[in-house]
Amino acid sequence: MYNKRYHPLSIFFHWLVFLLVAGALAVIELKGQFVKGSEPRELCKTIHGLLGQLIFVAMVLRLGIRMIYGAPTQPGTISLFRVLDKAMHWLLYFLLLTLPIMGLVFLQAGGKDVHFFSWTLPQMINPDPSLKKTFKELHEWLGNTIYFLVGVHALAALWHHYILKNDTLRRMLNKSDLETK
Ligand code: HEM
Ligand code: HEM
Numbered sequence: 001m002y003n004k005r006y007h008p009l010s011i012f013f014h015w016l017v018f019l020l021v022a023g024a025l026a027v028i029e030l031k032g033q034f035v036k037g038s039e040p041r042e043l044c045k046t047i048h049g050l051l052g053q054l055i056f057v058a059m060v061l062r063l064g065i066r067m068i069y070g071a072p073t074q075p076g077t078i079s080l081f082r083v084l085d086k087a088m089h090w091l092l093y094f095l096l097l098t099l100p101i102m103g104l105v106f107l108q109a110g111g112k113d114v115h116f117f118s119w120t121l122p123q124m125i126n127p128d129p130s131l132k133k134t135f136k137e138l139h140e141w142l143g144n145t146i147y148f149l150v151g152v153h154a155l156a157a158l159w160h161h162y163i164l165k166n167d168t169l170r171r172m173l174n175k176s177d178l179e180t181k
Contacts, residue, residue, distance in 0.1 A: 005171045007069035013062040014172060017055060017096065021146065024051040028143075046115070049103060053116050056100035063093065072171055081156075088153050099143055106135035 006014075031044035074082065107114050108125040109132035115121070125131070160168035 004072055006072060006174075007065060008174060009065045010062065010069065010071070011172060011174050013058055013065065017058050017062065020051050020055045020058060021096070021150070024048050024055065025143075025146070027051070049107070049114065050116070052100045052103050055096055059093065059096045063097075074166075085156060088149065088156070092149060092153065095142060095146060095149070099139060099146075102135050102139040102142070106132050106139055109135060 027044045028048045031041050031048070034041035034044070104114050104121065105125055108121075108123055109128045111127040113120050113123075157169050157172070160166050161170070
């Protein structure tokens with residue numbers, strides 16, 4: 001069990017998910033530049049949906065790896081900051097697993113097919129305009145909170161590194177020297 005540092009696979013998936021989330025948000029922002037119904041606008045949505053599904057797969061794998069190898073524990077007393085850090089991590093796990101499901105639900109409830117590369121996902125939801133509206137609004141609202149949550153999370157990591165001068169960021173970069181101490 002790695003309890004002083006993250007397993008290399010946890011580190012790999014952390015940064016892979018970071019890139020996928022950045023890509024998914026960038027293309028959905030780009031979508032706004034094109035007129036409704038146009039081909040590039042639809043392409044942006046398709047790429048966003050695909051990246052969102054890849055995020056879901058990566059998060060499931062990441063959660064499994066975390067369950068097997070665990071996460072580092074810090075010595076010392078439990079502080080409010082540490083509790084908030086942990087709460088933020090679990091909130092991010094929760095949102096990155098549920099947002100893709102909400103995306104799938106609102107598209108299928110709107111009568112649209114959802115593709116994962118060339119595979120069309122089975123229709124699990126019957127067309128239902130009010131369900132579509134609710135899940136679309138929820139997806140958009142929670143999707144937008146990701147900007148804020150990731151911003152706070154990244155600032156917390158920089159705070160640990162530059163102000164508290166501890167190992168938190170280095171261990172997520174696989175540069176921790178804890179094992180040699
Ligand atoms: C963790 C993954 C995801 C995140 C963080 C995310 C986030 C977002 C955000 C921020 C928006 C823009 C909201 C707005 O316009 O204010 C959005 C829109 C959208 N999302 Fe996602 N999403 C994710 C996964 C998915 C998946 C898997 C699908 C489809 C299978 C999907 C389908 C859509 C669609 C179609 C829109 C555009 C809605 C419209 O304006 O017509 N999303 N998403
Ligand atoms: C889409 C962007 C991001 C997401 C979704 C995300 C998500 C997460 C999650 C869920 C954890 C907990 C890992 C675990 O215990 O299994 C974590 C840890 C961590 N993240 Fe991020 N992260 C993102 C971006 C960033 C960025 C940009 C930085 C650095 C500036 C960063 C630095 C860290 C650090 C240092 C840890 C380890 C914290 C600790 O061990 O207490 N993350 N991240």
